[in-house]
Amino acid sequence: MRAGAAAGRDVFGYNRSTDGVQAARFDGFDATDSLDGALRRAADVDALIVLAVPMPALSRMLEHVARVAPDCALTDVISVKGAVLEVVRTRRLDARFVGGHPMAGTAHSGWTAGDARLFVGAPWVVSVDDDVDETVWAEVMHLALDCGSFVVPARSDEHDAAAAAISHLPHLLAEALAVSAADVPLAFSLAAGSFRDGTRVAATAPDLVRAMCEANSDQLRGSLDRAIELLTRAREGLATTGSVAELVESGHAARIRYDSFDRPQILGTTIGAPDWRSELAAAGRAGGVIRSALPVLGSRG
Amino acid sequence: MRAGAAAGRDVFGYNRSTDGVQAARFDGFDATDSLDGALRRAADVDALIVLAVPMPALSRMLEHVARVAPDCALTDVISVKGAVLEVVRTRRLDARFVGGHPMAGTAHSGWTAGDARLFVGAPWVVSVDDDVDETVWAEVMHLALDCGSFVVPARSDEHDAAAAAISHLPHLLAEALAVSAADVPLAFSLAAGSFRDGTRVAATAPDLVRAMCEANSDQLRGSLDRAIELLTRAREGLATTGSVAELVESGHAARIRYDSFDRPQILGTTIGAPDWRSELAAAGRAGGVIRSALPVLGSRG
Structure with missing residues (x-):
């Protein structure tokens, strides 16, 4: 209005x-x-x-x-x-x-x-x-x-796939980050920029988050699968070679590409x-x- | 200086x-x-x-x-x-x-x-x-x-557990979010606040991110396990009951608790x-x- x-x-x-x-x-x-x-x-x-x-x-x-x-x-x-x-x-x-x-x-x-x-x-x-x-x-x-x-x-379906990746998945990652930290003593006391930014959207009213995530369930499941796969591979990398190079380098490259997106x-x-x-x-x-x-x-x- | x-x-x-x-x-x-x-x-x-x-x-x-x-x-x-x-x-x-x-x-x-x-x-x-x-x-x-x-x-060990939860895990989540979105047509075009905030730290130099994550490998593996567990349960919730209520409500509660942390x-x-x-x-x-x-x-x- x-x-x-x-x-x-x-x-x-x-x-x-x-x-x-x-x-x-x-x-x-x-x-x-x-x-x-x-x-x-x-x-x-x-x-x-x-x-x-x-x-x-x-x-x-x-x-x-x-x-x-x-x-x-x-x-x-x-x-x-x-x-x-x-x-x-x-x-x-x-x-x-x-x-x-x-x-x-x-x-x-x-x-x-x-x-x-x-x-x-x-x-x-x-x-x-x-x-x-x-x-x-x-x-x-x-x-x-x-x-x-x-x-x-x-197109509606292409919008929904993109929205899952850039809006609904970020909400669920923010919720997961907030929940993980809540269990750890000292975590809230030390929390700074990366935690504040990473959990900002977890302050959104739960009903709104549920409504948008649950209405886009099919596309969101695909995005979640992809994120879980990337994190699991990083976790295995840490355990076997001690390295998170693959995820960190591809993540950085993707973010830089986004910054220069025309x-x-x-x-x-x-x-x-x-x-x-x-x-x-x-x-x-x-x-x-x-x-x-x-x-x-x-x-x- | x-x-x-x-x-x-x-x-x-x-x-x-x-x-x-x-x-x-x-x-x-x-x-x-x-x-x-x-x-x-x-x-x-x-x-x-x-x-x-x-x-x-x-x-x-x-x-x-x-x-x-x-x-x-x-x-x-x-x-x-x-x-x-x-x-x-x-x-x-x-x-x-x-x-x-x-x-x-x-x-x-x-x-x-x-x-x-x-x-x-x-x-x-x-x-x-x-x-x-x-x-x-x-x-x-x-x-x-x-x-x-x-x-x-x-104590050093308690610091490292907290740092994994509020600093190193957020970096890996941001990298995973950037990588997931990079594959989806339209995603960068539609990206707004939740994506920008959620990937901000993915712009950090990869060597710095690797150095801090890899030096805290033991604690970070625990944080990653927790996040993967939460996301996997949310994914199963979507597939079976169509609901992400559990993650969204606990994430919101944790973030609100952080906001009022004294x-x-x-x-x-x-x-x-x-x-x-x-x-x-x-x-x-x-x-x-x-x-x-x-x-x-x-x-x-």
Whole structure:
């Protein structure tokens, strides 16, 4: 709400928490704790609905959308895309749905944890699955750009594999690190930068971590297997040759490659042109991002 | 050197890198690339020698110390304490040695990576093994306090177990995270805060990471086993019940406990009094720290 309003958009919102709604109102935002009221208003003004609920609450929320505002353009900011798409299809809302995922956040939640500049400079994934509607896609792209993000076009399954590797696995590693240290006398007393950084995301509310990890179970299992394999091999190296060279050198090389990772700008694709979805998915896979709005077929400039 | 000089101490230093020495001199510090020259001078003025070399270079360095300045008080800032003590004993320098480990640093190395305020507010472990000399112990305590740190007294083996849990394990987890993600298309493109934080220390020079992990092999194997066990159980939870509740909830609880971890000040122990070493080790184990200098038996207040 804050980022949309700061970009000059008309924004109104619903939250089930009366406290959250009151806090938003106190800050001058147009918020309500009446879900059907907000959805009726969305249907009246043909709003773009942005779903920002934990995964377990999605199905019930979509039931209301399907009943009250079934024709609105629909997106979400949930951290898994395959599982969301499945629920959206079950509720037969997929014709007007384009999934989204801004890769930004804090370890805190609730109204007070927000910030109009939260999304500035962050990647915002917009799904380019086989049948996405070009008009809704363009609407979601504009929202992300208005909030200061750049857009990464990606298929839902490819997003989820990447999210497991760079978001869900780090959460589980942080939890494991915190638990391991908690058993060792002196550990908390000596903990410094590497422990603080390595466990920062373990401060995230457990329900949120569980919701995103458990909704991406298939991809996360693969990432966990890979991490366990690497750590087990390092452990064997220590026991047999006394060396962790293999893991340390490849880890360093990977991190340096990440630091110099380049994001070429995607230009020249017209949304709605033949093969525009697979073209954008390929460009996103190669690291490409959208920093200024792509044209839409049949629209002015 | 910077922190000692900022505290008003007379400081001079040796480095094998001519570039490093020239950079330090350019900044107004008294530095040389003549090791024996620096050690002869230390012997002349009865200096406290601070060894700041990677573990693999220690033995050769101590050979010089034993030959040129065997009676100087001696400490180190190397990240493992048991292995250092063993090498010091081999060189028969243990009578005037008290191990140290300031828990501060950056992912960078060399003269330019330093900062006079690097140690401010950081824990600085000072070893209280069975036979440490009280006068040298007090000298090292004063150095740490002068640099703005607080002192955590700890036995070498207990330090190493804690260091494995809060420093060496986080490095290996960061390396594993970076390697896992490097294989996944889109991962670097989507990487945000949790990946950046979780891999920050993977940017550390591989030789430094290897030196500290490999010198603490016994303790680190235990930490790795624990982490692998936790991750494997989470992986099984995902596969069987779809839940990662156990790891996520215990990780969150551990991190919250760390955030509210209290460091009571150690008062009332006199260095050199009967049982002073075991008294300080017990206080350190309970989270206690020294924030202002403890008195030394037989010295003025």
